[in-house]
Amino acid sequence: MTAREDILSRIRAALQDSPQAPQIPREYRAASELDMDALIELLVDRLVDYKAQVAVVPETEVPARIASLLDGARSFVVPEGFDAGWLAGTGDDGGSRRRVDSPAAPLSVAELDGIDAVVTGSAVAVAETGTIILDGSANQGRRAISLVPDHHICVVKAADITGILPEALGRIDGTRPITMISGPSATSDIELERVEGVHGPRRLDVIIAR
Amino acid sequence: MTTFLGMPALPAFGSGNLFAGESFPTAAHRELGNAQLRANLGHATHTIRDKRQAVVAELPDWEQLRDAGSAIKQAVMARLPELLEEFETNFTARGGVIHWARDAREANEIVAGLVRDTGETEVVKIKSMATQEIGLNEYLEEQGIGAFETDLAELIVQLDHDKPSHILVPAIHKNRTEIRDIFLREMPGADPALTDDPSVLAMAAREHLRRKFLTAKVAVSGANFALADSGTLAVVESEGNGRMCLTLPETLITVMGIEKLLPTWQDLEVFMQLLPRSSTGERMNPYTSLWTGVTEGDGPQNVHLVLLDNGRSAALADEMGRSALHCIRCSACMNVCPVYERTGGHAYGSTYPGPIGAILSPLLTGIEAEENNSLPYASSLCGACYDACPVKINIPDILVHLRSVDVDSKRGKKKVPSQMDVGMKAASWALSSGKRLGLVEKGLPLGRLAAGPDRKITKLPGIAAGWTQSRDIPAPPAQSFRDWWAKEHRNAGGAPGTPGTPEAGPSRTLSPDTKETPQ
Ligand code: SF4
Numbered sequence: 117m118t119a120r121e122d123i124l125s126r127i128r129a130a131l132q133d134s135p136q137a138p139q140i141p142r143e144y145r146a147a148s149e150l151d152m153d154a155l156i157e158l159l160v161d162r163l164v165d166y167k168a169q170v171a172v173v174p175e176t177e178v179p180a181r182i183a184s185l186l187d188g189a190r191s192f193v194v195p196e197g198f199d200a201g202w203l204a205g206t207g208d209d210g211g212s213r214r215r216v217d218s219p220a221a222p223l224s225v226a227e228l229d230g231i232d233a234v235v236t237g238s239a240v241a242v243a244e245t246g247t248i249i250l251d252g253s254a255n256q257g258r259r260a261i262s263l264v265p266d267h268h269i270c271v272v273k274a275a276d277i278t279g280i281l282p283e284a285l286g287r288i289d290g291t292r293p294i295t296m297i298s299g300p301s302a303t304s305d306i307e308l309e310r311v312e313g314v315h316g317p318r319r320l321d322v323i324i325a326r
Numbered sequence: 327m328t329t330f331l332g333m334p335a336l337p338a339f340g341s342g343n344l345f346a347g348e349s350f351p352t353a354a355h356r357e358l359g360n361a362q363l364r365a366n367l368g369h370a371t372h373t374i375r376d377k378r379q380a381v382v383a384e385l386p387d388w389e390q391l392r393d394a395g396s397a398i399k400q401a402v403m404a405r406l407p408e409l410l411e412e413f414e415t416n417f418t419a420r421g422g423v424i425h426w427a428r429d430a431r432e433a434n435e436i437v438a439g440l441v442r443d444t445g446e447t448e449v450v451k452i453k454s455m456a457t458q459e460i461g462l463n464e465y466l467e468e469q470g471i472g473a474f475e476t477d478l479a480e481l482i483v484q485l486d487h488d489k490p491s492h493i494l495v496p497a498i499h500k501n502r503t504e505i506r507d508i509f510l511r512e513m514p515g516a517d518p519a520l521t522d523d524p525s526v527l528a529m530a531a532r533e534h535l536r537r538k539f540l541t542a543k544v545a546v547s548g549a550n551f552a553l554a555d556s557g558t559l560a561v562v563e564s565e566g567n568g569r570m571c572l573t574l575p576e577t578l579i580t581v582m583g584i585e586k587l588l589p590t591w592q593d594l595e596v597f598m599q600l601l602p603r604s605s606t607g608e609r610m611n612p613y614t615s616l617w618t619g620v621t622e623g624d625g626p627q628n629v630h631l632v633l634l635d636n637g638r639s640a641a642l643a644d645e646m647g648r649s650a651l652h653c654i655r656c657s658a659c660m661n662v663c664p665v666y667e668r669t670g671g672h673a674y675g676s677t678y679p680g681p682i683g684a685i686l687s688p689l690l691t692g693i694e695a696e697e698n699n700s701l702p703y704a705s706s707l708c709g710a711c712y713d714a715c716p717v718k719i720n721i722p723d724i725l726v727h728l729r730s731v732d733v734d735s736k737r738g739k740k741k742v743p744s745q746m747d748v749g750m751k752a753a754s755w756a757l758s759s760g761k762r763l764g765l766v767e768k769g770l771p772l773g774r775l776a777a778g779p780d781r782k783i784t785k786l787p788g789i790a791a792g793w794t795q796s797r798d799i800p801a802p803p804a805q806s807f808r809d810w811w812a813k814e815h816r817n818a819g820g821a822p823g824t825p826g827t828p829e830a831g832p833s834r835t836l837s838p839d840t841k842e843t844p845q
Binding site for chain 2: 118119122123124126127128129130131133135136137138139140141142143145162166218219220222225229242245246247252258259260263264281282285286290291292293294295296297298299300301302303304306307308309311313314315316317
């Protein structure tokens, strides 16, 4: 008997009392009732609590904001589908400072390691938990680009902010490669003292575009 | 249990790091003598406990989420064969490869074989209970494959050739100075001027592991959840070492217990609310990664999953104990357990310490395994673990159930009545009549005599010696409650409820355990 058949038959034998799967009670909250302003305020509060830097700006000011955050970076990477207009302020269109990554033409891990910052969009955010979800869409790119550079600048559109997790997961296709980010990398393994930034980007800047 | 041939099948118990090396009382006795360990643990468990309480209180629907989580897991167990097949179909359809492992040995061999096929001799590892359970690192080492733990706490434990003491914060028994010394001793190229500041130590670990991450070709992980309807796996973590391992190498090998399934993508919304709050006391952990087979151009292109039985089917066969498999390894039960807080994780022997370990280990190995038959007694049955458990596993009930299974299994083995049998008979004789009890209580002053001037009994004979091995018993009161009551009511003017002499008051007859009720 293969291990597969063996294990499945053991499980069937273990369930010979035929337990019934219960009805799942889903009385927990399915949606929040906050309006846009309250959602933004809550998300900012949570992100700041995780030691992320947050700016809420009108969409027209996103390029200036990105440019100023990238001021000290010698190089940065963007996914191929990132809104080029948002990079207008960086003065690097086609220049050597800006690197473009895509699944078809990926940068190597070593190349990413030499790049100071990364700019991405996001799929959806959860205000209550301060979580930003990336799903690998064209404006977010491969998982590696938001991981290896030390500084992650992430743009969240106000329309993509949800109140609670069930609303956010409801908007996502689970079969995509998904990364959920709540603040920058952190550890509490030494005497439970929280230290921000271990292996992931040590700096997370969130720009909320409204 | 019967097989398709109608023959009774032997339950297939687990192997690997599931056994205590010594009985719980012996190990606990030794660990209790370690004051540093107790201080570190006490601080840690109380801190996490308070944080958890605060973030749980924020959610108006916490109890509804627990109800849903508990029901979902019940459904998973009831439908396990079909859910495993559904998951297999979906994961495989997207380019993942599934392997099945009956026990620790088989799982280890599969992983080693997969690593060998890549031609590599090193793997980076994400902290995982399943791979610890099967002793994967040790096995790979024997096969000439180096396995590098990348979680900071696991790294500390591995560098120190020690064992984890807590499932969430495995190095919690070490303080910063000890950790600095370990780094200086075991980390090649560590800066001799390293201080014991946690942020300095964390950056030293970053330096140490960075090259490994960026060059590793193979990674090994566990998984927190597997979603049957989409074929998706999830890893929940904080440091980003998980993302490094799950994203950068070419080959990813995941080892997961068969019980970790959830039926649908929607169920994730329940568990991603329950898990982070219950474990680290955070609203959400910094990073969660989800992958479904292979994504072209993004992440590992060779993706394997080893589905592990190792005693889980045997645990499933125990109708009462089955729900121990609902565990999502949040560690909330450990942080509230008065026994764990004092003995620490090492006393439980197996990979799974604390209240969940006390039921899960004997269920996976069979209570007949002598190494683990003392574990169900490692509890005061105060119920704090049940209250804390996000999926409502009734640990106290299962403990009592396993104690009775243990007694039954021993009864079958011996003819002569044990001291326990004799004692229980005597107690039932005495307690069945007020007159007899009064007679027995006349013996109380004798006990005081035995206690001596410090009013403590430090050594009881026979079976009761187990109780005094690691604690003292206060001397019995000078008079019994019945005597006190009779006297109070005979004495004129003594209003009901007026306490007698402090020493003779009824409160003094409470057992030491009653102090341990949960707050
Ligand atoms: S038994 Fe419950 S509380 Fe304990 S680790 Fe498992 S899920 Fe958490």
